[in-house]
Amino acid sequence: MSKCELRISLDQPDASYQIGDTVHCTVHVSVSDSVECKGLTLNRFWRTHGRGNRVSGNSEKIVLFKGRWAPGEYQYKHSFEIRNGPLTYHGKIVNVDWYLKAQADIPWAFDPKAETEFLVKRRPHAEGPDIFEDHEIETQDTSHSARANSKWLAAIPLLLLGIGGSMLYSGYNESDIQSLFIGGMMSAFGLFVAFKFFRNTLAERKVSNVRVSVQPKQLRPDSHCKINLGFTARDNLNLNQISATLLGTEIAVSGSGTKRTTHRHEFYNRPHTLHRGSTITVGRRVSCQLDLAIPADAAASFSERDNRVEWKVELTIDIASWPDWKTTEPITILT
Amino acid sequence: MLENNKLPFAHINLRFNPFGELDREDRAKIAVVDVNQAASFLSQHGRAIQFIADHGRGKSTHLIALHQSFPTAPYTQVHEGDKPVFSQQTLHFVDSVECLPYKQRQQLYRAANSLAITTHQDLSHELNKAGYHTLSLPVSLIKSDVLQQVLLRRIELARRNPGKLPSINLAATHKLQRDYGDNIRAIESHLYNVFQSLTEIGNVEV
Numbered sequence: 001m002s003k004c005e006l007r008i009s010l011d012q013p014d015a016s017y018q019i020g021d022t023v024h025c026t027v028h029v030s031v032s033d034s035v036e037c038k039g040l041t042l043n044r045f046w047r048t049h050g051r052g053n054r055v056s057g058n059s060e061k062i063v064l065f066k067g068r069w070a071p072g073e074y075q076y077k078h079s080f081e082i083r084n085g086p087l088t089y090h091g092k093i094v095n096v097d098w099y100l101k102a103q104a105d106i107p108w109a110f111d112p113k114a115e116t117e118f119l120v121k122r123r124p125h126a127e128g129p130d131i132f133e134d135h136e137i138e139t140q141d142t143s144h145s146a147r148a149n150s151k152w153l154a155a156i157p158l159l160l161l162g163i164g165g166s167m168l169y170s171g172y173n174e175s176d177i178q179s180l181f182i183g184g185m186m187s188a189f190g191l192f193v194a195f196k197f198f199r200n201t202l203a204e205r206k207v208s209n210v211r212v213s214v215q216p217k218q219l220r221p222d223s224h225c226k227i228n229l230g231f232t233a234r235d236n237l238n239l240n241q242i243s244a245t246l247l248g249t250e251i252a253v254s255g256s257g258t259k260r261t262t263h264r265h266e267f268y269n270r271p272h273t274l275h276r277g278s279t280i281t282v283g284r285r286v287s288c289q290l291d292l293a294i295p296a297d298a299a300a301s302f303s304e305r306d307n308r309v310e311w312k313v314e315l316t317i318d319i320a321s322w323p324d325w326k327t328t329e330p331i332t333i334l335t
Numbered sequence: 336m337l338e339n340n341k342l343p344f345a346h347i348n349l350r351f352n353p354f355g356e357l358d359r360e361d362r363a364k365i366a367v368v369d370v371n372q373a374a375s376f377l378s379q380h381g382r383a384i385q386f387i388a389d390h391g392r393g394k395s396t397h398l399i400a401l402h403q404s405f406p407t408a409p410y411t412q413v414h415e416g417d418k419p420v421f422s423q424q425t426l427h428f429v430d431s432v433e434c435l436p437y438k439q440r441q442q443l444y445r446a447a448n449s450l451a452i453t454t455h456q457d458l459s460h461e462l463n464k465a466g467y468h469t470l471s472l473p474v475s476l477i478k479s480d481v482l483q484q485v486l487l488r489r490i491e492l493a494r495r496n497p498g499k500l501p502s503i504n505l506a507a508t509h510k511l512q513r514d515y516g517d518n519i520r521a522i523e524s525h526l527y528n529v530f531q532s533l534t535e536i537g538n539v540e541v
Contacts, residue, residue: 054357
């Protein structure tokens, strides 16, 4: 039986390219005996690997050869431009890599295959504006909007606490460990959800008319994002600080259905201070701003099924002896 | 974080972390499962095989490996709340059949002449009642050498070039079993973190 082996080589010895580069590759075929080939194909695509379910995309396949191979060595060259697609990313739980895969369709035999990766990096000093036209997105007076739109959501933590509390009570009376456990878990979760839900509502007893602006929302590495935050003090308050934290997180989902598990890894966390501690008298309007620097090597945002690299800005008004006011604004780091 | 300027895991002669998620095709490749007996049993009419174990013990891997012997048979992954419709078939493969309500399981039994399933609970009584001759196969990686083989196959699957690879010896395998029992998923999760930090090829310390 004929033995057919494939190998792929690239023009760059380190397999490293930038967006906009042309990749020159060669598929080498080694055939020991005459064989019919119904199609030698070359497929290029990106694929994730790591903790999350594997996802692939941007698949482009071409046919390099069809016909009969006599024993010998063959080379098939192909070139393509890297126009778009995700950048190569190697994180802790999410990885994105580009691949070339060659496969020969040999009748009545296992199809020989070869696969190789190539790296796609961003082009430094990319052409185009550093700051993109963006809709000014402001969080309006959250004190009214939160209550108006989310009254029904307040029932969820109360329901959890109610049911959990009942189970704890009956479990205690009947010495039922299962009820105690489930009741305890539900109550703890209900308290957690209640705190998360009511935190800003409580904070808004001290601050009102909170306006937040984070723009632009689409940024290149080594650029800046303007943050404006303003509020009116509803009461005399001691302010510890107002801060903006740039957060980068990998999110990977493995399994499916009841076996579905979400993994998270925070790879970047840098707080910045907009306003240091001070005493604010009732009725005073506080406004502060910050030019938030995006790191020059910031990983590009990536969002596909079960694999994400996300960036966001978390804004905090840290009120002494009172729950903090917090909000989160997602941003996109471009390739 | 691995460098974006280098091929991933090239420093340890691998293409990816061997203990990350794999697709079904790759899971079949690494399965250390003797399915000959099961395949021979299932090839006859009116047979049912159930792979029984708790979560993370390798039931799905066994089913996927067995499915390689019957590639044209439909394979259904069931999740909680799903209501798949099973067509009349000679053979059905169903993963997590306990997620189906009783009535739907009965519909499956009416549709399948023969059946291979995974389940947390022993369904032999209802399978026998449905007319199947049932073979129950508990799944558990108790043998250290089998567990070691599973782990080494994962590493081999991730091989980049000919030559040496990181290795897990029997002593390390015993330690993993002491720490995690037969929960293969927990073992793989732990090894994912170990391999993420690995800097050189050799015997891996777990």
